[in-house]
Amino acid sequence: MTTIPALDVVELKKTYANGVEALKGVSLTVQPGDFFALLGPNGAGKSTLIGILSSLVNATGGDARVFGVSVLERRNEAMRLIGLVPQELNFNFFEKPFDICVNAAGFYGIPRTVAAERAEKYLKELVLWDKAFQPARAMSGGMKRRLMIARAMMSEPKLLILDEPTAGVDIEIRRTMWKFISGINAAGTTVILTTHYLEEAEQLCRNIAIIDHGHIIENTSMKRLLSKLDVETFVLDLAAPVADLPVVPGVALARVDDMTLEAEMSREHDLNSLFAALSASGVVVRSMRNKANRLEELFVRLVENGKTGKADSGSRAA
Amino acid sequence: MELPMPSSPNLVALYTITRREVIRILRIWSQTLLPSAITMTLYFVIFGRMVGSRIGEIAPGIQYIDYIVPGLIMMAVITNSYGNISSSFFGAKFGRHVEEMLASPMPSWVILAGYVAGAMLRGLIVAAIVLAISLFFTHIHLYHPWITLLTVLLTSLVFSLAGFVNAVYAKKFDDIALVPTFVLTPLTYLGGVFYSVSALGSPWKEVSYANPILYMVNAFRYGLLGISDVPLGVAFVVMSGFAVVLTVVGMALLNRGIGLRS
Numbered sequence: 001m002t003t004i005p006a007l008d009v010v011e012l013k014k015t016y017a018n019g020v021e022a023l024k025g026v027s028l029t030v031q032p033g034d035f036f037a038l039l040g041p042n043g044a045g046k047s048t049l050i051g052i053l054s055s056l057v058n059a060t061g062g063d064a065r066v067f068g069v070s071v072l073e074r075r076n077e078a079m080r081l082i083g084l085v086p087q088e089l090n091f092n093f094f095e096k097p098f099d100i101c102v103n104a105a106g107f108y109g110i111p112r113t114v115a116a117e118r119a120e121k122y123l124k125e126l127v128l129w130d131k132a133f134q135p136a137r138a139m140s141g142g143m144k145r146r147l148m149i150a151r152a153m154m155s156e157p158k159l160l161i162l163d164e165p166t167a168g169v170d171i172e173i174r175r176t177m178w179k180f181i182s183g184i185n186a187a188g189t190t191v192i193l194t195t196h197y198l199e200e201a202e203q204l205c206r207n208i209a210i211i212d213h214g215h216i217i218e219n220t221s222m223k224r225l226l227s228k229l230d231v232e233t234f235v236l237d238l239a240a241p242v243a244d245l246p247v248v249p250g251v252a253l254a255r256v257d258d259m260t261l262e263a264e265m266s267r268e269h270d271l272n273s274l275f276a277a278l279s280a281s282g283v284v285v286r287s288m289r290n291k292a293n294r295l296e297e298l299f300v301r302l303v304e305n306g307k308t309g310k311a312d313s314g315s316r317a318a
Numbered sequence: 319m320e321l322p323m324p325s326s327p328n329l330v331a332l333y334t335i336t337r338r339e340v341i342r343i344l345r346i347w348s349q350t351l352l353p354s355a356i357t358m359t360l361y362f363v364i365f366g367r368m369v370g371s372r373i374g375e376i377a378p379g380i381q382y383i384d385y386i387v388p389g390l391i392m393m394a395v396i397t398n399s400y401g402n403i404s405s406s407f408f409g410a411k412f413g414r415h416v417e418e419m420l421a422s423p424m425p426s427w428v429i430l431a432g433y434v435a436g437a438m439l440r441g442l443i444v445a446a447i448v449l450a451i452s453l454f455f456t457h458i459h460l461y462h463p464w465i466t467l468l469t470v471l472l473t474s475l476v477f478s479l480a481g482f483v484n485a486v487y488a489k490k491f492d493d494i495a496l497v498p499t500f501v502l503t504p505l506t507y508l509g510g511v512f513y514s515v516s517a518l519g520s521p522w523k524e525v526s527y528a529n530p531i532l533y534m535v536n537a538f539r540y541g542l543l544g545i546s547d548v549p550l551g552v553a554f555v556v557m558s559g560f561a562v563v564l565t566v567v568g569m570a571l572l573n574r575g576i577g578l579r580s
Contacts (some may be wrong), residue, residue, distance in 0.1 A: 079423040090414035106334025108424035109327020
């Protein structure tokens with residue numbers, strides 16, 4: 001039996017009235033229950049794609065189906081399946097969080113008694129209940145972001161789309177949000193996340209698509225993508241300054257300052273030989289860390305390749 | 319007090335928008351309900367009492383103050399229905415919370431009907447307030463209650479829809495102030511609120527018949543006083559015609575997402 005994908009985007013195109021071609025035939029599939037990352041630099045087409053999925057932007061070609069329901073042909077039915085947390089704050093600042101949530105549920109046809117119970121549940125889970133009956137404009141930035149998540153959950157959607165939900169949010173609140181969203185995903189909701197915090201995508205998401213200049217340049221599992229990273233750079237903090245750098249075959253050692261070295265090496269190269277060579281040269285390493293987030297390194301590489309026309313056609317989504 | 323909850327999803331959505339609009343009207347009552355009460359009281363005092371006492375009867379058995387009551391009520395209905403929907407819907411566009419509705423499963427007609435219902439309710443509440451104020455200055459006899467009610471409903475419907483179209487096209491707050499200032503106010507003043515067009519000479523009399531507000535004011539005056547400058551049938555055709563055309567335009571704008579979806 002074939003499973004109906006949570007999201008099936010086929011050759012989706014969007015050209016704005018000013019001639020900007022934001023999507024040039026995007027295709028991707030998200031399976032039910034997935035936690036899917038949609039990454040891309042600013043202006044890559046992420047928000048346009050999400051805008052079309054949530055019917056806020058009109059597509060100029062192609063189709064997008066949510067659990068088999070076409071967003072373009074059966075909009076109302078498809079919207080019933082989607083919950084959206086947009087990038088920009090888009091609730092009435094003069095209303096109270098409780099009313100914002102209950103009214104949002106009302107737009108989905110959910111009776112007020114049911115909506116009131118859900119509003120209490122989600123506002124409590126997102127630590128907003130003590131602000132529920134104060135005007136939303138009095139809340140902090142992080143609270144406003146969480147309120148948009150609570151609002152999106154009011155219809156208990158099968159597909160939750162989060163467009164940079166943690167932008168400008170401190171790490172503590174971000175972790176609260178990650179925990180909540182992970183819980184929602186574990187309970188069966190398919191989640192699509194766009195973010196500029198790549199460690200967030202790496203930690204949370206199982207599958208990933210990278211979009212750039214209106215094209216999907218990568219669409220694969222997070223594991224497979226990260227396995228493509230063939231070179232890693234480690235930062236070594238030394239116990240004492242080192243005069244001459246030892247020569248280690250297969251490792252490019254560089255001095256950052258007197259007390260810090262950088263070692264760039266193939267992922268196939270083992271660390272033992274590096275440490276053996278360093279010990280033999282009297283270099284004592286106090287601590288070690290990855291220079292950059294692995295996904296960040298790959299992301300930059302893919303996007304840079306795209307800019308210079310070196311994008312690997314084999315890695316493009318089918 | 320909560321009204322009984324409808325069970326159909328579309329009716330729940332319609333109830334939600336209408337309820338939100340009514341709460342907004344009542345929350346900012348000093349901006350939505352009070353101004354018309356003050357303005358119309360001044361009209362009754364100045365035009366009705368001070369000027370009207372010198373004019374005397376404008377038609378057999380009808381004092382000038384009685385004559386202007388229907389027009390003043392209609393003026394309040396027109397400005398409040400129009401102003402409510404244009405400022406509320408444009409505010410939702412400006413604050414982007416219109417997206418809550420556009421990204422929901424609600425069909426377009428529910429959004430239009432919800433906002434129109436809210437605007438009509440404000441028009442009717444203000445009409446009741448102005449009518450109550452007029453009772454301090456004169457005695458009102460409802461000549462034809464059903465014609466009165468139907469006229470006030472159709473007028474508030476027409477101007478709610480017109481305000482919605484204005485809000486959809488508006489890009490800044492100035493755009494929603496232009497039409498009331500430069501179109502509605504002149505048309506209302508020239509629509510027979512304070513005088514009978516039969517008193518005008520040619521060509522102003524003929525020009526006045528091109529003003530749709532003239533038909534609304536006169537149909538309402540017929541309902542309250544039993545006199546009108548225009549045939550009642552024509553007045554209802556004009557009002558119904560505008561209501562149908564503006565409903566079609568409003569629905570087309572929402573369905574195509576003009577000014578709302580990119």
